[in-house]
Amino acid sequence: MTRRRTAVEIARAVRSRALSAVDVVDEAIAAAERLDPVLHFLDELDAAGARAAAMRLPPDGPLAGVPFLIKSRTPPDAPIIARLVAAGAVPIGWSTRARPGAQSLTFGWNGVDYTRNPWDLSRSPGGSTAGGAAAVAAGVVPLATGGDSGGSLRIPASFSGVIGFKGTYGRIPRPGGRPLGGLTTAGVIGADLDDVVLATSIASGPHRLDPTALPPWPPHGLDDFEHPSTTTDRALWLVGAQRRWRVAYRSTLGVCPAEGAVDRVVRQRLAAAAVEVVDVPLELAPTEEAWAALSDLDNGRGAEEAAARRARAVRDFNNTALADLFSEVDALVTPTTLTVAHGYDQHEESIVTGDPCWVFNVTGHPAVSVPVGRSEGLPVGAQVVAPHGADEVALAVARLLLVDLPLPPVR
Incomplete structure (x- = not known):
């Protein structure tokens, strides 16, 4: 295998009958069975269910026949799963996430062993969407679902050399x-x-389970395009990619600095890309306490009134500071993680690597991580953040920074 087959390519081939969904899914299942004993990315494989779904699949959806993994403990009625399946995608199982109660969440755990990074089996693929990132990087599936409350999509994408996107809240x-x-x-x-x-x-x-979610995105929707597979080719952010975007760069957003090698890789990519880097002041309030209080509220643990008020004040302060920044630039770029992938066996250590990420869970800004190079042979990711609702801007800038890495050794 010299390159991964994309979801768009798979769906196009299934719709044209050049490939059958059953063959595609069988190939993904075989790859999962071959690589999971090495990478430990599966929480559970559902080979029979996936084959049955592929056999009854109408081969005309925008994701027809595309195999994917669901992050473990995702509710079965999650709208993201129902909508991907309705578009023709086929779940082949559930991927690992961080072990409950772990000191650090940048790992994956299948109940027996820790998930490994296909770039280096002594390293973690990040977390908490660990198994999904490892499987995508290794070419088992082109897509995996997850949730991002503090970097859980972006951190593993950075460690594993793939793409993780957290849209506007x-x-x-x-x-x-x-x-x-x-x-x-x-x-x-x-x-x-x-x-x-x-x-x-x-x-x-x-969705009926979340009627307060944002309107369909992009605003024009899939129906405005002649073929679903060409949606992104005609989208507004690709037309806008011809302009020279103005971006601000920060090597860190907290008290801990990015490793010098990681910082250099991102800076070098910015210098080579068709963007204008602008020096604009940005002072953000510390996020740790606010994130913890908001997480308690999200998870039904409750929070003291004073802590909730302080969290709201931090959110408001940082939203205002970022609004001022985005009045001067189109996007903010940071390293996604302060380090490259750490050892998979460091799970009992308190590891600070995802500081640039959780700021934007508190504020709700869109943020995407894309690979921009390597350090010590391991992927380095850059995070691109844009104003609320301007997801297409973050993606347009990310496209200019994106580097196509070679496939990892384990694939």
């Missing part, structure tokens, strides 16, 4: 509706940016 509806804290956005990890955009657009829009 509410971009994809959630089965429990809008929680009190408002941190988590459902989303996808993929190996191809167009795949991620297409899957997000399919999953977007209000």
